[in-house]
Amino acid sequence: MKGLYVHVPFCVSKCAYCDFYSVAGRLDLIPSYLDAVLAEARRHAGLSFETLYLGGGTPSLLEAGGLRQLMEGLGRSFDLSRVTEATIEVNPESASGECLRAALETGFRRVSIGVQSLSDAELRSVGRAHNALQAAEAVSRAAELGFGDVSADAMVGLPGQRSVGPTLQRLVSLGVSHVSLYCLSLEPGTPLALHPPGGLPSEDEQADLFEGARAWLEDLGFVHYEISNFCRPGRECRHNVNYWRGGEYLGLGPSGASHLGGRRWRNPADLDAYLGHPGAAVEEMEELGPGEKAAEEAMLRLRLLCEGLAADDMVERFGPEAMKGVLARLDALTADGLLVRDGSRYRLPPGRVLTCNPILARVLA
Numbered sequence: 001m002k003g004l005y006v007h008v009p010f011c012v013s014k015c016a017y018c019d020f021y022s023v024a025g026r027l028d029l030i031p032s033y034l035d036a037v038l039a040e041a042r043r044h045a046g047l048s049f050e051t052l053y054l055g056g057g058t059p060s061l062l063e064a065g066g067l068r069q070l071m072e073g074l075g076r077s078f079d080l081s082r083v084t085e086a087t088i089e090v091n092p093e094s095a096s097g098e099c100l101r102a103a104l105e106t107g108f109r110r111v112s113i114g115v116q117s118l119s120d121a122e123l124r125s126v127g128r129a130h131n132a133l134q135a136a137e138a139v140s141r142a143a144e145l146g147f148g149d150v151s152a153d154a155m156v157g158l159p160g161q162r163s164v165g166p167t168l169q170r171l172v173s174l175g176v177s178h179v180s181l182y183c184l185s186l187e188p189g190t191p192l193a194l195h196p197p198g199g200l201p202s203e204d205e206q207a208d209l210f211e212g213a214r215a216w217l218e219d220l221g222f223v224h225y226e227i228s229n230f231c232r233p234g235r236e237c238r239h240n241v242n243y244w245r246g247g248e249y250l251g252l253g254p255s256g257a258s259h260l261g262g263r264r265w266r267n268p269a270d271l272d273a274y275l276g277h278p279g280a281a282v283e284e285m286e287e288l289g290p291g292e293k294a295a296e297e298a299m300l301r302l303r304l305l306c307e308g309l310a311a312d313d314m315v316e317r318f319g320p321e322a323m324k325g326v327l328a329r330l331d332a333l334t335a336d337g338l339l340v341r342d343g344s345r346y347r348l349p350p351g352r353v354l355t356c357n358p359i360l361a362r363v364l365a
């Protein structure tokens with residue numbers, strides 16, 4: 001399976017915690033960006049995809065006209081007739097009815113909304129550009145307009161946060177079928193890390209908040225299917241599941257990452273450079289050997305908490321030699337109580353979800 005990702009690197013302002021690649025206040029560059037991303041698409045013309053994900057940044061800043069131009073251009077370069085899931089990320093302050101209707105008209109049926117919280121104080125504390133009312137209105141607007149799946153991002157560990165429950169309960173009552181739950185972290189160089197606000201929950205408090213949120217969502221009928229993702233049964237994000245299954249994808253736009261034909265590469269996270277030479281100067285071009293590829297896929301598959309990793313299937317695809325080291329490491333982790341094994345299937349135990357990074361690192365080497 002192949003997924004197409006397009007990175008839209010524009011935001012109205014920069015959130016205090018954000019270390020994603022995006023630029024604030026340069027919306028005048030959107031027309032040049034659209035020309036550049038379509039030029040990059042032409043370099044890969046003829047490919048066919050099963051999922052499409054327009055992420056950012058803030059894709060809703062493209063507005064209806066930009067969205068139509070982008071989708072028509074992508075349709076000229078690629079075969080999108082087999083796309084079974086098309087997702088657009090939007091932020092509440094720019095998720096107008098016109099923009100959402102244009103997204104529906106151009107084939108998007110799944111929308112992911114950067115809500116983060118339905119508390120004005122929590123939103124203000126990390127410099128989000130929207131308030132709780134705008135976020136709730138964006139969610140109901142998307143549900144009413146007829147998106148088949150409405151997903152919301154919510155944050156755990158915001159300054160002064162006592163529970164994520166009220167935000168989650170309201171989101172579910174407004175119609176979301178999928179929630180991405182992210183823990184706030186102080187990323188080096190961000191304003192939040194440089195000037196941490198008062199009221200930040202400790203690590204233990206953040207873990208309790210996450211556990212509370214998970215309990216709320218499970219009580220509301222959601223499945224915890226990936227470390228940070230919950231959904232109504234059967235409503236997983238197929239585009240992201242393809243990443244976690246080690247599938248192929250093409251990433252267009254500045255900072256877009258690709259994994260195609262056994263090679264991986266990434267576009268520079270630099271809008272000006274990208275506009276000059278769209279997709280021409282790639283970074284981190286890598287060709288993985290079978291052992292490395294198997295280890296990486298094993299590490300990604302363990303993120304899928306229900307599905308886990310079926311070792312017999314991987315041995316069949318990669319061969320026993322490439323899987324030898326991976327299997328030895330999986331067995332050692334199981335012996336240490338850090339993974340659970342059921343037949344040839346390995347999974348992360350629920351109690352290890354928030355502390356899984358060292359476990360996943362051990363799968364790699």
Ligand code: SF4
Binds near residue numbers: 013015056057
């Ligand atoms: S809206 Fe998203 S991408 Fe933009 S600055 Fe905020 S967190 Fe970063």
